[in-house]
Amino acid sequence: MKVNSILELIGNTPLVKLNKVVEPDSADVHVKPEYLNPSGSLKDRIAVEMIRDAEEKGLLKPGYTIIEASTGNTGTALSFVGTQLGYDVEIYMPEGMTRERIRIMENYGAKVHELPLASGSEGSIAGAEVEIDTRIKCLEIESTNDNIWWARQFSNPANTRAHVKTGREIIDQLGEKVDAFVASIGVGGTLYGVAKALREVYSDVKIIGLEPASANYPLSEGFTRVPGTADEVCGGIIEDMMLSGILDKVVKVSNEDAIAMSDRLVKEEGLFCGISSGANAYMAVKIAKELGPGNNVVTVLPDHRDRYLSEKKYTT
Ligand SMILES: Cc1ncc(COP(=O)(O)O)c(C=O)c1O
CATH class of the missing domain: 3.40.50.1100 (Rossmann fold)
Structure with a gap:
């Protein structure tokens, strides 16, 4: 491959099937290692x-x-x-x-x-x-x-548009039906953008959002504005996504489960990813068990482990 600028290497990350961390009699689980983007994240x-x-x-x-x-x-x-x-x-x-x-x-x-x-x-x-x-x-x-x-990533529509493209990459790369997509919610662009692309093609694909179990204003209980915050700094993509009805559910993942799965992804699958990747894979594996063989569950590995290495709790 020859490129004229490093910027051309953004996106088009591969889709990798998980082999070791998926339980028997489960759906296939496929992950996009987004840490392969040049600066190490989606x-x-x-x-x-x-x-x-x-x-x-x-x-x-x-x-x-x-x-x-x-x-x-x-x-x-x-x-x-x-x-x-x-x-x-x-x-x-x-x-x-x-x-x-x-x-x-x-x-x-x-x-x-x-x-x-x-x-x-x-x-x-x-x-x-x-x-x-x-x-x-x-x-x-x-x-x-x-x-x-x-840049206003939390409310900039270009954020969601970028991830509509991520969703279309998933559709093209898998070449089979996507039965469920799982992603943790930061400002919501990844989940909302990918969900929009997938629902255009697979109207019954399950879309599951994840949040830390310690969230102060859990989206699993519905969207709540952080008290005292104005529109200019709150809401945005998350609010639009929650009100759109595109999500089947939002579920909590504990730090312990996220960290343990991120360790397994590194050691057993060779995927040198961060902690939200562990949360995403943890839930993807769980949903794959529920759906059973013949189905496809997809998620993303949002970032590289290099940015967590000084934290003892993230390095077993
Ligand atoms: C490590 C990590 N995982 C997941 C996410 C969630 O992505 P998004 O902001 O698109 O919801 C982010 C961004 O906030 C992140 O930095």
């Missing part, structure tokens, strides 16, 4: 889609600075794609994320600002919750400075 797909869309609309011009609120992967992807396309990039992160996430962004040439973590946000909390304070900061910067473009 967020490369949305970074390039959101930037190109903003350029076409005249919202992002040469000399502008791209800003975003991120717990890591979107910040990394925007740092990678943004600097490649000649922009300055500044990322606002909640405190407490691993050091290597910050170092990866800085290596690409971005500036990273850490903001105090919102109270009550310890443990594994949905990204959409933990990012609220950093989004408020981005809104403030955008409204008081010129030549700034805030």
Whole structure:
């Protein structure tokens, strides 16, 4: 393969069948190792889609600075794609994320600002919750400075559009019916985009969203706005997705189950993925057992394990 730019390597990740972690008498489970994207996560797909869309609309011009609120992967992807396309990039992160996430962004040439973590946000909390304070900061910067473009991954329709393409890749690569798709929900773009593409072709495909068992505002009990937050920093894709009725259900996965399965994916399947990948595969394997042979369950492995290695609890 010969390419003219590293950006051409975004997307078109393979579809890999799991062999060891699936129980006997189960459906087949297929995963897309999204950590094979150049900056190590599925967020490369949305970074390039959101930037190109903003350029076409005249919202992002040469000399502008791209800003975003991120717990890591979107910040990394925007740092990678943004600097490649000649922009300055500044990322606002909640405190407490691993050091290597910050170092990866800085290596690409971005500036990273850490903001105090919102109270009550310890443990594994949905990204959409933990990012609220950093989004408020981005809104403030955008409204008081010129030549700034805030990517707004949580409500940018280009995010969902990028993952409609992920869904179409799955359909083409599998070449058989997709019976169920499972994905953890951060800002919701992956699940909503893939679900839209799959439902166009397979109207009865089961769509299952996952959230951390420790989520403060569980989507499994319905969408609730984080109290006191305005439309400009809350809702967006998640709210649209929840109200659209496209999901069959949202289920909780514990940290322990997610970590244990991510360890198994590395050791038994050779897939060097992060923790939400473990959550996705854990639930995909469970659903595969329920559906039984002759069915196909698909999920994504959102990111690379390199960004978790300094955390003892993630490295057995
Ligand atoms: C590691 C990881 N897994 C899963 C997700 C969920 O993706 P999305 O934001 O598209 O819902 C994200 C993003 O927030 C993520 O960083």
